[in-house]
Structure formats: structure tokens, C-alpha cells
Amino acid sequence: MKEADYAYASAYTRTLENKMLKKSDIEALLSVSSLEEALRILSDKGYEYSKTGQGIDTDTMLKEELLYIWKEVKDACPKDAPIYILLYQNDFHNLKAILKSVFSGVAYESLMMEPYTISPGEIYHAVSEGKIENLPEIIREPAANAYDILARDNDGQLAEIVLDKALFSLMYKAAVSSKNDFLMDWVDLNIALMNMKVALRGAYSGKSREFLRDSMLQCKRINADELANASAQDISNLLEVFRQSGFEEAADAARQSISAFEKWCDNELIRFIQPARYITYGFEPVFGFLVGKQFELKAVRMILSGIRSKIPAEALRERLRDLYV
Amino acid sequence: MNYGIFIAFLGAALAIGASGVGSARGVGLASEAAAGVVADDPKKFGRLLVLQLLPGTQGLYGFIIAIMVMSNIGILGGTPPQNIATGLTYFAACLPIAVGGYFSAVSQARVCVSGVNIIAKKPSESAKAIVSASLVELYALISFIASLLLVMNVNKVVGIL
Numbered sequence: 001m002k003e004a005d006y007a008y009a010s011a012y013t014r015t016l017e018n019k020m021l022k023k024s025d026i027e028a029l030l031s032v033s034s035l036e037e038a039l040r041i042l043s044d045k046g047y048e049y050s051k052t053g054q055g056i057d058t059d060t061m062l063k064e065e066l067l068y069i070w071k072e073v074k075d076a077c078p079k080d081a082p083i084y085i086l087l088y089q090n091d092f093h094n095l096k097a098i099l100k101s102v103f104s105g106v107a108y109e110s111l112m113m114e115p116y117t118i119s120p121g122e123i124y125h126a127v128s129e130g131k132i133e134n135l136p137e138i139i140r141e142p143a144a145n146a147y148d149i150l151a152r153d154n155d156g157q158l159a160e161i162v163l164d165k166a167l168f169s170l171m172y173k174a175a176v177s178s179k180n181d182f183l184m185d186w187v188d189l190n191i192a193l194m195n196m197k198v199a200l201r202g203a204y205s206g207k208s209r210e211f212l213r214d215s216m217l218q219c220k221r222i223n224a225d226e227l228a229n230a231s232a233q234d235i236s237n238l239l240e241v242f243r244q245s246g247f248e249e250a251a252d253a254a255r256q257s258i259s260a261f262e263k264w265c266d267n268e269l270i271r272f273i274q275p276a277r278y279i280t281y282g283f284e285p286v287f288g289f290l291v292g293k294q295f296e297l298k299a300v301r302m303i304l305s306g307i308r309s310k311i312p313a314e315a316l317r318e319r320l321r322d323l324y325v
Numbered sequence: 326m327n328y329g330i331f332i333a334f335l336g337a338a339l340a341i342g343a344s345g346v347g348s349a350r351g352v353g354l355a356s357e358a359a360a361g362v363v364a365d366d367p368k369k370f371g372r373l374l375v376l377q378l379l380p381g382t383q384g385l386y387g388f389i390i391a392i393m394v395m396s397n398i399g400i401l402g403g404t405p406p407q408n409i410a411t412g413l414t415y416f417a418a419c420l421p422i423a424v425g426g427y428f429s430a431v432s433q434a435r436v437c438v439s440g441v442n443i444i445a446k447k448p449s450e451s452a453k454a455i456v457s458a459s460l461v462e463l464y465a466l467i468s469f470i471a472s473l474l475l476v477m478n479v480n481k482v483v484g485i486l
Binding site: 004007008009010011012013016018076280 | 358362
């Protein structure tokens with residue numbers, strides 16, 4: 001992967017970055033009193049929406065914005081650009097939702113995330129007919145393991161952990177094969193955050209050391225064995241491991257609440273990709289833009305649903321994550 | 326056999342070849358980046374054009390030096406070098422623009438791509454982007470003037486030798 005191969009894509013994403021929401025736009029969105037007003041602000045920033053008989057479909061607007069961005073960036077990038085790593089998260093989310101749907105009988109269609117590398121229809125047919133071997137190789141084995149767990153023990157939490165672990169293993173393998181240090185480091189950070197989340201939830205729910213260790217992957221930032229040991233003891237030991245590993249802010253956030261900790265995790269991912277904005281050209285600014293856009297769309301979704309539910313701006317502001325630009 | 330003319334000829338080829346490759350890479354990179362911006366906003370093409378062209382000057386400098394050498398060594402005029410020492414002197418005179426031209430074009434391209442990014446974000450700051458890229462041009466110019474003076478004074482050096 002040569003950085004010069006991304007000269008066009010990097011410059012193109014700079015132009016798209018111009019249209020991203022800034023802090024001032026978010027403040028403007030938080031200060032509006034109606035959904036229509038919020039949509040006017042978004043429309044000025046390039047979001048397109050249409051009114052239907054049932055009102056304004058903001059979910060479709062956000063979905064179409066994400067699909068548009070993905071198409072534009074994908075077309076601008078070299079064919080072998082490892083941006084698809086981000087889509088694995090959607091594939092695994094869709095697999096989880098379909099497994100739950102098959103075992104509980106609820107509809108899965110509205111829960112699907114786009115874009116993806118494997119069609120949800122393909123996953124559904126394979127899972128619902130019990131023909132897991134028909135699934136693409138990248139999800140075949142984890143899907144079979146999760147399917148067995150759900151069929152045997154109906155343990156949704158364990159199935160989810162098995163799939164999360166498989167997802168990050170897959171992302172790490174893809175990052176290593178891309179030979180891009182930035183991407184490898186980004187996946188490593190994701191694994192560290194996943195381990196910390198598992199450890200924190202485990203500490204609150206009293207999971208065994210073995211269960212916790214099996215749920216984690218080894219990474220460079222934080223020792224998984226130490227996390228599992230500390231988590232199996234008590235929360236203060238776990239927070240001490242966070243601090244000793246250089247995650248003081250994470251320990252402070254975790255002491256407040258799980259949601260404060262999750263906000264810290266998201267902000268840590270944003271802080272990691274932000275320096276990519278200052279790289280002249282290469283894979284990094286393109287990847288950073290895609291991750292940043294996903295966070296922007298999450299923020300918009302949160303604000304719009306907050307406006308609909310008449311949640312006070314202050315409460316929304318507290319929940320919002322940092323932005324890429 | 327007179328190797329002098331061959332070595333001088335090699336110098337001329339290197340002057341135009343190396344600086345030309347550097348410029349081709351530079352213009353290619355800057356143009357690729359500029360295309361990314363134009364794809365979204367074609368109105369910015371005019372501002373971007375200077376940044377696309379700047380890494381191309383090194384190839385032109387190399388071409389001028391090669392023409393000068395060929396005008397002196399009996400290809401387009403002048404007299405062929407009589408010995409290897411004269412040929413090597415012409416070869417040495419071509420090195421500044423060959424080496425300096427190649428590396429300055431590639432480095433300038435990086436600055437030009439940064440300039441393209443500036444124009445993508447803040448079109449009103451395009452002058453600053455062009456000035457920054459022009460700073461690298463200074464070293465391409467120094468290489469060109471060095472080669473020019475050296476080629477013009479080859480006979481003096483040969484006289485001393």
C-alpha cells in the first residue's frame with residue numbers, strides 16, 4: 001500500500017471534510033426547538049431528506065448519507081484499500097441480529113446495518129436453514145460457534161462475546177495483511193477498549209477469571225491476563241490496572257458509570273484518528289474521515305431522537321462524543 | 326576510441342532523464358490530488374493549476390542543460406570532447422540538475438499536495454500554498470544555475486586539467 005496511491009482519495013476526502021459538522025453546528029442543532037429547524041441546519045451541510053406521508057424519515061436520511069459517503073470514498077480509493085475493515089463491524093452486527101432473530105422469532109430487517117460485505121439475506125438464509133457452511137469464510141466459524149451456543153445453552157451474552165472476539169481477530173488479521181501501521185494500531189486500540197469493556201462489565205456482574213480471559217484478545221496497550229485477574233477480584237483492582245496501564249481518564253470515567261466509560265472509549269477512538277487530518281496524503285486521512293463520519297452520524301442520530309423525545313439540550317450535550325473536525 | 330563524447334552524452338541524458346522523472350512523478354502526484362478537489366468543486370481548477378505545474382519546472386531545467394551540453398559537444402554544434410577528462414567534466418556539470426532536479430521535484434510535489442489540501446479547505450489561502458511550494462523551487466533553481474555555470478565553464482576546467 002503506497003501512500004501516493006491515495007493522493008486523489010486524500011484530497012477528495014478533504015473536500016468532504018469541509019462539509020462535516022463542526023462543534024458550532026452541533027451547538028446550533030442543540031439549540032433548536034423543532035425537528036424541522038434541525039433538518040434545515042443539516043440540509044445546509046449537505047444532508048438530504050424528504051417528507052413522506054408519515055413525516056420526515058430521519059433514519060433513511062442518515063442511512064443514505066452514510067451510503068453516499070461510502071460510495072464516494074470507495075470509488076476514490078485504490079481497489080485494494082483496506083477500508084472494508086470497518087464493514088466487518090456491520091457484518092458481525094448483522095450476524096448477531098440475525099442469530100437473535102432466528103432463535104427468538106423477531107424480525108431482523110429493520111436492525112440491519114449498511115454498508116456491509118456480506119448480504120444480510122445470505123446470512124439469514126444460511127442461519128435459518130441451519131446451513132452455516134454456506135456462509136462466507138470470514139464469518140463461517142464464529143457463526144457456527146455462536147449458533148451452537150444459542151442452540152445448546154441459549155446464552156446470548158456468551159454468543160455475543162464469541163462474535164466480538166472473532167470480529168476483532170478478523171480485523172487484526174486484515175490490518176496485519178494491509179501492512180499499515182496506523183490501521184494495525186487502530187485495531188489494537190479497539191481490542192484494548194473491548195477488553196476493558198468486558199473487564200468492567202465482568203467486574204460488575206461477577207464473572208469468573210477464566211470466562212473473562214477467554215472473552216479477551218491479547219493487545220499491546222493493556223495486558224489481558226492482568227485485566228481478567230483484576231476484574232475477577234473487584235472493581236478497585238480493575239481501575240488500578242487501568243491506571244497502571246496509562247488509562248487514568250478511563251479509570252475516572254469507569255468510576256462514574258458504565259455510560260461515562262463508554263463515552264470515554266468513543267472519544268479515545270476519535271482522539272486516535274484526529275492526527276490523520278494533518279497527514280498530507282495516504283490511507284490515514286481517508287480512513288480517519290470514514291471513522292469520523294460514522295461518529296458524526298451517531299451524534300446527529302442522538303440529537304434528532306433527543307429533539308423528538310424533548311430531551312433537554314444539556315442532557316444531550318453530556319452524552320455526545322467528540323467530533324473528528 | 327573517444328569515450329569523452331559518450332560520457333558527456335551520458336551526462337546530458339542523465340540531466341534530462343532524472344529531472345524529467347522527478348517532474349513526471351511530481352506533476353502526477355500533484356495533479357492526482359488536484360483532481361480529487363476538482364471532482365467536488367470544478368471552480369477551484371484555476372487555483373490548483375499553478376500547484377500542478379510547479380513540480381514540472383525541474384524537467385524543463387534539465388532539458389535546457391541537456392540542450393546546452395549537446396550544443397557544445399558536436400551534436401547540435403560545438404566540437405566533440407577530445408578526451409575522457411572533458412567528457413567527465415561535462416558529466417559532472419550535469420549532476421546538479423540531475424540530482425537536485427529529481428529530489429526537489431519529488432519534495433515539491435509533497436508541498437503541492439499539502440497546498441491542494443489547503444485550497445480544498447480554504448480557497449482564499451491559495452497564495453500561501455503557492456508561496457510554500459515556491460520555496461522548494463529555489464533549490465531547483467540553484468541546481469539549474471549551478472549546472473548552467475558549470476557547462477559554460479567546462480573549457481576553462483579542461484584548460485587547467
